[in-house]
Amino acid sequence: MQVLRFAPSPNGWLHLGHAYSALFAFEMAKRLDGRFLLRIEDIDVGRCRPEYEQAIYDDLRWLGLEWEEPVRRQSEHFAGYERHLKQLREMGLVYPCFATRKEIQDAIAQSGIAPRNWPADPDGAPLYPGIYKNIPRETLNRLMWEGRTYAWRLDMEKAKAEAERINGGPITFTEEGASALGHKGVLPIEPELFGDVVIARKDVPTSYHLSVTADDALQGVTLVTRGQDLFPATYIHRILQLLLGFPEPRYHHHGLIRDDTGRRLSKSAKDMGLRALRTAGRTPADIRRLIGL
Template sequence: MQEAAGRREVTRFAPSPNGWLHLGHAYSAIFAFETAKALGGRFLLRIEDIDIGRCRPEYEQGIYEDLAWLGLDWERPVRRQSEHFADYEAALRRLREMDLIYPCFATRKEITDAIEASGIGHVRWPVDPDGAPIYPGLYKGLPRPTLNELMWDGRSYAWRLDMEKALARAEDMNGGPITFLEEASGPHGETGILAIDPLVFGDVVIARKDVPTSYHLAVTVDDALQGVTVVPRGQDLFPATYVHRLLQVLLGLPEPRYRHHPLVRDETGRRLSKSAKDMGLRELRLAGATPAEVRRLAGL
């Protein structure tokens, strides 16, 4: 695709420094870097460190070292989400002014108990694309004075997006159904202009009392502020595009294009993850592996 009106294409790789990078990250980073290169565009590195409790300086430093070792280069300075909470607070305030979010004080136990008391049970209760139970609606629809009282009492809470209300508002603003352009492939071969279905997530958490954002809100705001035009990422994040496109319309942000790539899996078909402590790039590098070997192991 050619550069339009002097504007260069922009891609990004946005890891969280809560563990060492593994082969799956290598695939995603190289995919984003090569996409920018093929488009004659810019490649950005973003550090998604809003989870302050789990993120560590040594992991962030490891990201820089691993990517440089792979032969990737990126623009400086690197955007670190923990330094830009004001940007997310502004977006959150706008959603609040549109009356599309509400405070939810439910604990995990309350949610679990509500699901059990529903008569449906956990086995048959619907889950979102990430496998989490759909929020059962506790605290939704309570009078505003009641919610304000609970907030003033100092209780912990999360800001949830009223998904049905938000989708109706966004479609009205958009003049019809909301779509996105998939230039690669979703997990089931989806490609081209696709419709969003954010209702599959239920009322997602958009921020918390102590952290004024969530992954969904932060990544949407960041992509807009950084001028990202092509979002390259793994197919596991394909459904998240539904929420991100919804937020883009509600917040009046530009629409990027999307390129979701296959996931790197082990011999059993399980996708690699930090939580499973899969072998990291740092370990491979220290063991004497070469960048070329890493590319081969990642299936590139």
């Protein structure tokens, strides 16, 4: 049986883009006679709020969605993510990075390469310049003893090599959507585009990449549906699936809901939420028409 999910973060009000993603997964699960799960991705405990989480339930029920209970809340499962992080540490594939944002900016500025020409990852962030990679053990111990804040970064070169060894060759994934990107079928991964990504932090033993990969495996998700903006993240997730012994799901990256200028909707831009649209008298049928479903 096929298992699909919608996994929002309660750090703002759901908007039309979320409605599209939720309905897309829900309707596909129905067509496939499969299961539909709701998961609350609230590992960012500083930004997530109970009122946003309750609004997720209210908005989705208003749209006519139903899901299995209980709902998995990631903040209740940090110990499980920490076990996966420990596995990666024992494999020698992650390292602590103490770099501040300013240190990274300064290292780039001192490289002789203009910041605008410094390579960026698919999300637009500058690639990590390796400031604290391969530092002496004595230095590492001193920084930890001082209580410095740090993040765990995945050594991408080592991780990809190990994942390819486990896989017995080049790593791919199966994409069923992403037609607007021109990508479909069995595709190769390019995780090196992200460099040494952050996989966890000192105070939170996980990241989006680690928790979503672990939860999809734990919950038996067989088809991951999500927006095209997350297409490149699949490169990292396939690496982690192989390293941690997780099964490989299929993927369908769907189109994004955009405003009249072509900008994709986002919480950070304060785009009108479903809650406000509902208060203004819009109906679920209106929402479906607005998003083309």
